[in-house]
Amino acid sequence: MTSAKQELHREEMVINMGPQHPSTHGVLRAVVTLEGETVRGVDPVIGYLHRCFEKICEQKTWTQVIPYTDRTDYVAALTNELAYVLAVEKLMGLEVPERAQYIRVIMAELQRIASHLLWFGTFGNDLGAFTPFLYAFRERETLIDIFEKTTGARLTYNYIRLGGVRNDLPADFERETLAFLEKLEKGLEEYHNLLIGNAIFEYRTKGLGVLTAEQAVAWGASGPTLRASGVAWDLRKSEPYLVYDRFDFEVPVGQKGDIYDRCICRMKEMEESAKIVRQALEGLPEGDVVGKVPRVIKPPQGQAYAAVEAPRGELGCFVVSDGGIKPYRVKWRSPCFVHLQLLDVIARGELVADFIANIGSIDIILGEVDR
Amino acid sequence: MQAVLWSVLKLLIVLTFILLNAMLLIWLERKVSAWIQLRLGPMRVGRPQGWAQSIADVLKLLFKEDIVPSRVDKVLFVLGPIIAFMPALMVWAVIPFGPNFVSADLNIGVLYIAAIGSIGLMSIFTGGWGSNNKWSLISAMRSAAQLFSYEVPLVLALIGVVMLAGSLSLTDIIRAQQETAWYILYQPLGFLVFLIAGIAEVNRTPFDLSEAESELVAGWHVEYSGLRWAMYFLAEYGNLLALSALAATLFLGGWTAPFGLDFIPPFVWFLLKTYLFVFVAMWIRWTFPRVRIDQLMDLSWKFLIPVALLNIALTGIGITIFS
Amino acid sequence: MSYVRNVANVVATLLVGLRVTLREWFSRSITLQYPEQRWELPRGYRGHPVLLSDEEGKTKCTACGLCVRACPTDVITVKGAKGEDGKRVATEWVLDMSRCIQCNLCVEACKFDALAMSDRYELACYRREDLLYDMDTLLELGRGDGVAAITVGDKL
Ligand code: SF4
Ligand code: SF4
Numbered sequence: 040m041t042s043a044k045q046e047l048h049r050e051e052m053v054i055n056m057g058p059q060h061p062s063t064h065g066v067l068r069a070v071v072t073l074e075g076e077t078v079r080g081v082d083p084v085i086g087y088l089h090r091c092f093e094k095i096c097e098q099k100t101w102t103q104v105i106p107y108t109d110r111t112d113y114v115a116a117l118t119n120e121l122a123y124v125l126a127v128e129k130l131m132g133l134e135v136p137e138r139a140q141y142i143r144v145i146m147a148e149l150q151r152i153a154s155h156l157l158w159f160g161t162f163g164n165d166l167g168a169f170t171p172f173l174y175a176f177r178e179r180e181t182l183i184d185i186f187e188k189t190t191g192a193r194l195t196y197n198y199i200r201l202g203g204v205r206n207d208l209p210a211d212f213e214r215e216t217l218a219f220l221e222k223l224e225k226g227l228e229e230y231h232n233l234l235i236g237n238a239i240f241e242y243r244t245k246g247l248g249v250l251t252a253e254q255a256v257a258w259g260a261s262g263p264t265l266r267a268s269g270v271a272w273d274l275r276k277s278e279p280y281l282v283y284d285r286f287d288f289e290v291p292v293g294q295k296g297d298i299y300d301r302c303i304c305r306m307k308e309m310e311e312s313a314k315i316v317r318q319a320l321e322g323l324p325e326g327d328v329v330g331k332v333p334r335v336i337k338p339p340q341g342q343a344y345a346a347v348e349a350p351r352g353e354l355g356c357f358v359v360s361d362g363g364i365k366p367y368r369v370k371w372r373s374p375c376f377v378h379l380q381l382l383d384v385i386a387r388g389e390l391v392a393d394f395i396a397n398i399g400s401i402d403i404i405l406g407e408v409d410r
Numbered sequence: 411m412q413a414v415l416w417s418v419l420k421l422l423i424v425l426t427f428i429l430l431n432a433m434l435l436i437w438l439e440r441k442v443s444a445w446i447q448l449r450l451g452p453m454r455v456g457r458p459q460g461w462a463q464s465i466a467d468v469l470k471l472l473f474k475e476d477i478v479p480s481r482v483d484k485v486l487f488v489l490g491p492i493i494a495f496m497p498a499l500m501v502w503a504v505i506p507f508g509p510n511f512v513s514a515d516l517n518i519g520v521l522y523i524a525a526i527g528s529i530g531l532m533s534i535f536t537g538g539w540g541s542n543n544k545w546s547l548i549s550a551m552r553s554a555a556q557l558f559s560y561e562v563p564l565v566l567a568l569i570g571v572v573m574l575a576g577s578l579s580l581t582d583i584i585r586a587q588q589e590t591a592w593y594i595l596y597q598p599l600g601f602l603v604f605l606i607a608g609i610a611e612v613n614r615t616p617f618d619l620s621e622a623e624s625e626l627v628a629g630w631h632v633e634y635s636g637l638r639w640a641m642y643f644l645a646e647y648g649n650l651l652a653l654s655a656l657a658a659t660l661f662l663g664g665w666t667a668p669f670g671l672d673f674i675p676p677f678v679w680f681l682l683k684t685y686l687f688v689f690v691a692m693w694i695r696w697t698f699p700r701v702r703i704d705q706l707m708d709l710s711w712k713f714l715i716p717v718a719l720l721n722i723a724l725t726g727i728g729i730t731i732f733s
Numbered sequence: 734m735s736y737v738r739n740v741a742n743v744v745a746t747l748l749v750g751l752r753v754t755l756r757e758w759f760s761r762s763i764t765l766q767y768p769e770q771r772w773e774l775p776r777g778y779r780g781h782p783v784l785l786s787d788e789e790g791k792t793k794c795t796a797c798g799l800c801v802r803a804c805p806t807d808v809i810t811v812k813g814a815k816g817e818d819g820k821r822v823a824t825e826w827v828l829d830m831s832r833c834i835q836c837n838l839c840v841e842a843c844k845f846d847a848l849a850m851s852d853r854y855e856l857a858c859y860r861r862e863d864l865l866y867d868m869d870t871l872l873e874l875g876r877g878d879g880v881a882a883i884t885v886g887d888k889l
Contacts, residue, residue, distance in 0.1 A: 103805035167700025173447035238743035
């Protein structure tokens with residue numbers, strides 16, 4: 040008989056998750072070291088969706104870059120445009136009419152709702168609940184229809200332009216948006232009943248994937264991922280751009296920094312965004328939607344950085360101009376890229392199933408990570 | 411001679427019944443999930459409501475190339491889908507469709523069912539291990555763990571019923587229910603445990619850990635395709651049907667007609683009750699997120715088994731008091 | 734005791750979830766049966782650029798090349814020649830739809846109202862060459878419905 044003390048043969052298993060895996064949100068490849076079901080290490084491998092975005096921008100005129108920014112974070116195209124346009128406007132010192140600023144706020148907040156709805160749906164899917172996905176898409180569809188009416192496209196809008204926005208809001212925009220917000224309210228309640236408030240959901244998310252406030256700051260996290268750890272840092276409040284300082288809204292923060300808090304933060308953010316949209320619609324001034332823009336865009340030599348609070352975190356755009364008609368350099372500060380590094384920090388020591396939940400909870404879009 | 415012919419005929423009928431029903435269930439699952447999710451589900455193949463979708467799918471799978479990856483364990487790989495079908499078919503041998511319509515009225519029917527119930531997860535283990543794929547290996551391990559934890563409460567839940575009926579034969583159990591009332595009324599706790607453990611046993615969300623599409627890609631059948639995969643798929647629904655029939659027999663009075671609605675034939679009653687359970691299982695599947703493997707264990711050992719034991723104790727006390 | 738409370742809580746939340754799906758079970762589906770049913774496209778939906786024609790059915794394009802320069806993906810090819818009345822007109826205007834990103838920048842660039850966006854979206858075809866739309870095709874498409882030229886600063 041072998042002695043009971045004799046050690047079993049143990050071995051760690053290295054497993055390749057992605058790039059074709061249903062839960063890696065696009066084409067992330069994660070090399071995961073497993074011991075049984077426990078994750079012992081994560082090494083994200085990126086670049087499968089690399090399209091040379093930053094380099095292409097150097098070959099395009101300042102205006103032509105805008106439709107390309109749509110294609111980085113493709114579920115929140117409007118905020119990408121906003122970041123780039125704000126940077127260039129800063130460089131050129133362009134005046135943006137008040138109405139355009141309001142429209143930008145409205146669109147950016149609606150975009151945040153759309154993006155969070157998509158996140159909610161896919162996150163439920165990651166946990167094995169497929170139904171919430173369809174419910175979230177029902178609401179998102181209404182919103183996309185509104186975008187379509189306003190901008191002419193459903194995903195890559197090319198709407199926010201230097202000096203303003205492309206065109207004014209359609210006639211029944213206000214009515215439809217308010218109707219949507221009402222629908223959203225009902226939807227959010229339903230999501231809570233169906234998934235977020237569900238006991239299984241709580242068991243799957245509470246106390247897992249914990250990111251402490253120090254860690255979050257040290258790793259450069261932003262957006263809901265940072266706020267869930269209890270750091271109330273929101274660019275809309277701390278460094279207001281556009282006209283955000285005129286609106287009354289709250290920044291939801293979590294306490295523990297676990298998956299559950301990240302989820303709750305996003306759910307609450309949707310409500311806050313709805314609040315902002317309502318206020319902005321009420322205070323929407325009359326006037327032009329584009330300011331005075333030179334015929335040929337040639338920003339003076341120099342550089343500028345503008346950051347916006349994108350649905351996923353701080354989305355920054357750094358532009359350098361040599362005074363020509365094309366950017367000398369465009370650099371993208373992508374929140375997803377930063378958050379992807381966190382995977383190893385938050386998922387180590389937890390189970391495979393939690394790893395999936397962790398990927399979902401930091402809400403990465405590979406189009407933005409790889410660019 | 412005639413007796414042999416009669417049993418062969420009965421077996422054939424049962425076989426066709428299961429296969430047709432499994433296909434119907436696949437269609438139904440698509441429809442139910444679609445209705446719950448505000449969709450329409452299959453609509454194109456066969457009008458109305460795309461009823462021929464499953465037939466089309468099975469045909470498509472039949473004509474697909476039969477792929478056996480080069481480094482699999484061939485014996486296990488081939489055996490997996492075949493084993494998968496066994497319990498789904500074998501359960502039907504003892505389930506009574508009507509008063510005198512049962513393939514083999516074993517006097518240890520319940521024991522027999524408990525015994526073959528575990529084969530289903532064995533097939534997952536065989537296929538998962540034999541596939542020589544890391545994902546399916548994890549899946550196989552999960553299914554083994556699941557097998558051990560859920561067999562116990564499932565059998566314990568059946569004990570209450572057996573105690574009440576005083577017999578292990580399914581026909582007797584139905585007759586006993588005819589005399590008193592459906593056992594779901596006497597055994598609500600037992601039914602609850604049976605429902606949860608049963609859903610875990612047939613691997614459906616929230617307990618579909620060995621398939622776990624979003625975690626393990628497709629679990630044990632990652633490497634399967636074509637006909638072999640179709641067999642796993644059909645077996646999954648065959649198992650669900652078997653489980654539902656069992657629930658109908660043990661807790662809902664089987665083929666007996668409630669409220670004296672005798673003019674509806676027993677066979678129809680049996681089907682109705684079976685499908686009621688099927689709907690409940692589907693409803694649950696499309697509502698909940700998946701539990702995690704350790705929570706699955708917790709649920710079994712810390713909740714289901716104590717409750718099942720409590721149920722047995724209560725049943726015993728009840729029988730002593732009332733008899 | 735907390736065990737019992739926990740179990741009760743779990744059961745309660747699960748039942749709430751079941752109620753949601755049960756209600757949706759009997760609500761109307763939102764699926765659109767696509768080829769038979771179609772959705773209404775809003776005015777200004779950006780399908781792809783088409784050419785507009787004047788009253789006589791001739792192109793308004795003067796082959797000025799502004800759109801060519803505005804296009805981020807370089808998919809427009811324009812050639813022009815002097816017409817009978819001495820004005821320049823386009824003789825060739827080709828759009829390579831396989832690379833157009835439907836951004837509307839060409840429409841915004843055109844100073845002669847010669848371009849607009851059509852709301853065509855079913856663009857699939859069997860050969861890549863079929864995606865090269867020539868001038869006649871684009872003029873024809875430009876005469877159809879659902880064509881709108883929305884440029885910067887417009888009201889909808
Ligand atoms: S829509 Fe954009 S990509 Fe297409 S031809 Fe016009 S400018 Fe070029
Ligand atoms: S379409 Fe308009 S911009 Fe393009 S070449 Fe013709 S006139 Fe010039």
